[in-house]
Amino acid sequence: MGITRTEYFLLFVISYLFVGLLTPVMRRIAIATDVVDRPNSSHKSHKKAVPYLGGVAIIIGVITVSYSASLFSQFTSSTFWLATSVLGPALLLGLIGLWDDIRNLPPLPRFIAQTFAGVFTASILMITDNIGNPTGSSIFDSIITVVWIVGICNSINFFDNLDGGAAGTVAISSIALAYLALNGDQYLIAALSVVTAGSTLGFLVWNKIPAKIYMGDAGALFLGVLLATLTVRFEPTAQTQIGSFLIPVFLLAIPILDTTVAVLSRIRRHLSPFQGGQDHLSHRLMRVGFSKRQAVLSLWLISAFYCFIAVAISNAPFDLELVLTGIAGLIWLLMLILFLKTSDSSKN
Numbered sequence: 406m407g408i409t410r411t412e413y414f415l416l417f418v419i420s421y422l423f424v425g426l427l428t429p430v431m432r433r434i435a436i437a438t439d440v441v442d443r444p445n446s447s448h449k450s451h452k453k454a455v456p457y458l459g460g461v462a463i464i465i466g467v468i469t470v471s472y473s474a475s476l477f478s479q480f481t482s483s484t485f486w487l488a489t490s491v492l493g494p495a496l497l498l499g500l501i502g503l504w505d506d507i508r509n510l511p512p513l514p515r516f517i518a519q520t521f522a523g524v525f526t527a528s529i530l531m532i533t534d535n536i537g538n539p540t541g542s543s544i545f546d547s548i549i550t551v552v553w554i555v556g557i558c559n560s561i562n563f564f565d566n567l568d569g570g571a572a573g574t575v576a577i578s579s580i581a582l583a584y585l586a587l588n589g590d591q592y593l594i595a596a597l598s599v600v601t602a603g604s605t606l607g608f609l610v611w612n613k614i615p616a617k618i619y620m621g622d623a624g625a626l627f628l629g630v631l632l633a634t635l636t637v638r639f640e641p642t643a644q645t646q647i648g649s650f651l652i653p654v655f656l657l658a659i660p661i662l663d664t665t666v667a668v669l670s671r672i673r674r675h676l677s678p679f680q681g682g683q684d685h686l687s688h689r690l691m692r693v694g695f696s697k698r699q700a701v702l703s704l705w706l707i708s709a710f711y712c713f714i715a716v717a718i719s720n721a722p723f724d725l726e727l728v729l730t731g732i733a734g735l736i737w738l739l740m741l742i743l744f745l746k747t748s749d750s751s752k753n
Contacts, residue, residue, distance in 0.1 A: 408592050413583070413599050416474055420603025424466035428611045431458040432618045440507055442619055455616055457506045459608050460624020464499045466604040467631070468492055471597060487593060490529045491634050494522035498558060499627030506621040512679040515626070519558045522630050523551035530638065537640040538649050553653075554633040560660040561629035563667055567687035568616035569609055570701050571660075574708045575628050576605040578656045581712035582635060585652070585719055589642055594635050601631060614697050632657065644723045651730050652718055658711040658737060659704055662686065666744045674749060682750065689747040707740075 435456035443454045501518040527550035565571035583598035636653035643649045663686045668678040690700040714733045
């Protein structure tokens with residue numbers, strides 16, 4: 406099933422406008438129902454209460470536009486169930502995240518729901534033979550899929566710690582994934598990636614510095630599972646096996662780096678990896694002199710760099726692919742070391 410470039414553009418514009426118009430409505434609902442993020446703990450950097458429910462706008466936008474588009478574009482029951490196999494687990498985690506935004510759940514229920522989403526997705530991919538990078542072992546593929554989905558879900562959630570940071574980065578990753586999928590004739594992945602990019606950019610209008618609304622765990626968990634599922638389904642066109650495995654990793658390199666830095670920092674301080682803290686990349690950049698705006702722009706630029714590398718790898722000859730993966734991997738490791746050497750908190 407092919408989709409024209411005009412249809413992709415319309416999907417992007419409709420998603421952008423839909424979520425852009427829906428977000429202020431959800432903001433008013435959040436204020437009226439007192440679903441807000443109060444600066445009542447040390448790891449929160451905002452000074453005044455900020456409404457949640459921006460993630461609900463993203464969820465409604467992605468699901469509404471995706472299913473509406475399928476109805477108007479050669480709709481079949483197989484298309485419906487294929488889209489549902491991607492959107493269903495993301496919606497489940499989005500609802501768990503919404504519950505967390507309202508009731509402040511402990512980490513265990515979230516982790517159980519993430520694992521369930523991972524197992525469900527792995528089962529579907531095994532049954533339908535839709536793993537993008539199969540290793541030849543169904544058991545190993547299943548384990549990788551579950552770990553990837555749980556890991557990326559948490560990475561996007563962890564990364565949502567600075568106005569516009571997560572929304573802008575998800576949009577950048579989604580645009581790159583859409584381009585790669587389009588070139589590989591993987592139309593469902595391309596279409597859902599375009600819708601995700603448009604929706605997050607529509608939300609970003611209201612989430613940029615200073616944020617008028619947050620996506621909350623509802624949006625972060627929804628987007629995390631959605632991106633993880635799309636990237637694990639995506640079949641890269643790299644020349645080498647290592648390049649194929651690294652393309653999805655590079656698409657999400659900065660959220661992964663942020664989570665790695667935060668978790669290692671907390672472990673070495675004998676703290677729970679799941680507790681909040683001002684030890685993320687954005688906080689570390691601000692402690693060395695970056696403004697909030699400079700920090701978020703820097704993270705967007707680095708994310709764009711790694712997305713560019715992912716695109717370049719997919720089109721590079723064998724020798725150049727090895728060089729690009731080696732350089733990009735080395736830069737990632739150097740950033741990990743440098744960020745870990747900065748202060749873990751403002752109290753240090």
